[in-house]
Amino acid sequence: MIAAQEKERAQVGRELHDNVNQVLTSVKLYQELLLSGIGDDEALVRRSIELLQSSINEIRSLSKRLSAPTLGNIRLRDSVRELADTVAATRQFAISMDTDAVQELEVDETLHLALYRILQEQLTNILKYADASLVHLSFERDHDILTMVVADNGRGFDPQQKSTGIGLSNIKARAESLGGVMKVESAPGAGFRLTVSIPLDGHSDYP
Secondary structure: HHHHHHHHHHHHHHHHHHHHHHHHHHHHHHHHHHHHHOOOHHHHHHHHHHHHHHHHHHHHHHHHOOOOOOOOOOOOOHHHHHHHHHOOOOOOOOOEOOOOOHOOOOOOHHHHHHHHHHHHHHHHHHHHOOOOOOEEEEEEEOOOOOEEEEEEOOOOOOOOOOOHHHHHHHHHHHHOOOOEEEEEEEEOOOOOEEEEEEEEOOOOOOO
């Protein structure tokens, strides 16, 4: 567990360095231009505000990840709803949910945490890249296989021409470590659909 937490913190540190640090450096440059009287003052101020808001959103997201969810006493349905509500509160997009298939389902902590982290990762991907206005989350159960689908109406991409990013690689690794599979469906301008199917008896040491 400690190793898993350290790995998560290391990833957060990289994202702070790569994303937030870059944004704040840009804001600093804009402020220096303002002080020197070079450039369009109003445009520089507006762009600085946009970048600062982006940093605020990023830091909020990262702080959520540093706080490991307490999943032991709540059902999968409730934890994913809570996560979705937290993301929806940013008002970047609306989220609809169909969780009837897991309404009374009890899953072990390993599977519960894996599904939670997969959803968390994908919602973060959508916030960062999709430019979506609507996300739909649903669950299906076929005997001993549980399937989670996260679909958005964002910009999409051609899976044949775009290499899998770090986020999707993490999702794929989590699913496969539990004996599951990941499927992606997308096309430019046609949104993105992530499907993850995992056996209910899957076990893994993946953090």
